[in-house]
Amino acid sequence: MKAVQYQSFGGPEVLEVVEVPDPKMFADLVLVRIEAAALNPADLAFQGGHADPVMDSLFPVTPGWDLAGVVEQAGPAVAGFRPGDEVIGYVRGQAMHYGTYAEKISAEPRQLVRKPRNLSWAQAAGLPVAGLTAYQAIVHSLEVTAGDTVLVHGAAGGVGHLAVQIAVARGARVIGTGSEASQEFIESLGATPVRYGDELVEQVHKIAPGGVDAVLDTAGRGSLSTTKEVAALGARVASITRSAAEYAGAIDVYLHLDGDDLTRLVELAEEGKLTVHIDRTFPLDQAAQAQRQLAGGHTHGKIILENHKEA
Structure with missing residues (x-):
């Protein structure tokens, strides 16, 4: 072969x-x-x-x-x-x-x-890999539920675009960061897109004046440094990029094989909630x-x- x-x-x-x-x-x-x-x-x-x-x-x-x-x-x-x-x-x-x-x-x-x-x-x-990472971050680490406002850094990427959809499927309002070229794509996933750059904090404040309830960093490159300015009191924060040290109390997400989680991803796909x-x-x-x-x-x-x- x-x-x-x-x-x-x-x-x-x-x-x-x-x-x-x-x-x-x-x-x-x-x-x-x-x-x-x-x-x-x-x-x-x-x-x-x-x-x-x-x-x-x-x-x-x-x-x-x-x-x-x-x-x-x-x-x-x-x-x-x-x-x-x-x-x-x-x-x-x-x-x-x-x-x-x-x-x-x-x-x-x-x-x-x-x-x-x-x-x-x-x-x-x-x-499998991107989906499990996204699912375990959104469901297990951040415990996202209906009514939460979730900020996903790197929302157009391999893990990020799945995390957005999983959070939306759980009834959350999602804000997704990305480049100017990715704004339409992020919106198609069910998130409100915001652009990287100096105006990111201002953009998020306009959408969620009271701050966001949960943050997932899939991008790295200092993304969590902005979280302090947009997170609500007691916000849950997680990172898949080993950058949790940028934010006190943030969780590093480590992918692990879980057959039940992988089966749930299959079910979400077949329900039309995840692609x-x-x-x-x-x-x-x-x-x-x-x-x-x-x-x-x-x-x-x-x-x-x-x-x-x-x-």
Whole structure:
């Protein structure tokens, strides 16, 4: 099968497309033919060696944790999946070695749930990592409920655009920050858009004079520094960018695999309350170009690798 690998830490330039044997199967694993895989900023961070102090990399490494695909084989000890099932998954091991920038992967059943029926392969592939991050931030860390006013920094990004929709689905009023070019997109998600820059605080005050009840930072770059001026007394604040130290009492959100959360994301998608916006798709052969696009920033939604997309 075809896979994308790197033999040493670095940027997109270290990626190469290679032929490798099909994954081996234990009795308790599921073999998935990958239709699409999403890129995430974590791919670039791990590939760049920034996580080396906390996680081993067994070279060669195939990056990627997100997938949407079809079950080809279920081991004899597996219940709940059978060949032909359409699934999505967050597939990450204890070390960086096997990943989803490939045509197939062996996964644990707990890492997979059924694919949303109303999402394309590309959209479905973009749901697990970004969706779990957004859901766990909005629901578990910030405990957003109906009537809350929520400020989402980076509302047009991969996690941000899902967080906006999840908060709206819970009955919150959402304010989303973004560039001038992203204002219409943010509004289409159900949020009130505001522009980055010197007038951000003034814009938020006009929308929420009493301050916002919750803040999620998905952008970093000092976004939480403005929160002190727009947060209501007792506001809950969380960050996925490890920048919680900028605001006393803020929570760092750490993604974790939770099958119930992932299933709830599928349900929200099928209820028409959540969709994944695709900024651009690339064939697997162009994984390096896809990473360069991601590294450049300013994306609306997700960047996806497709195994059957023409180069």
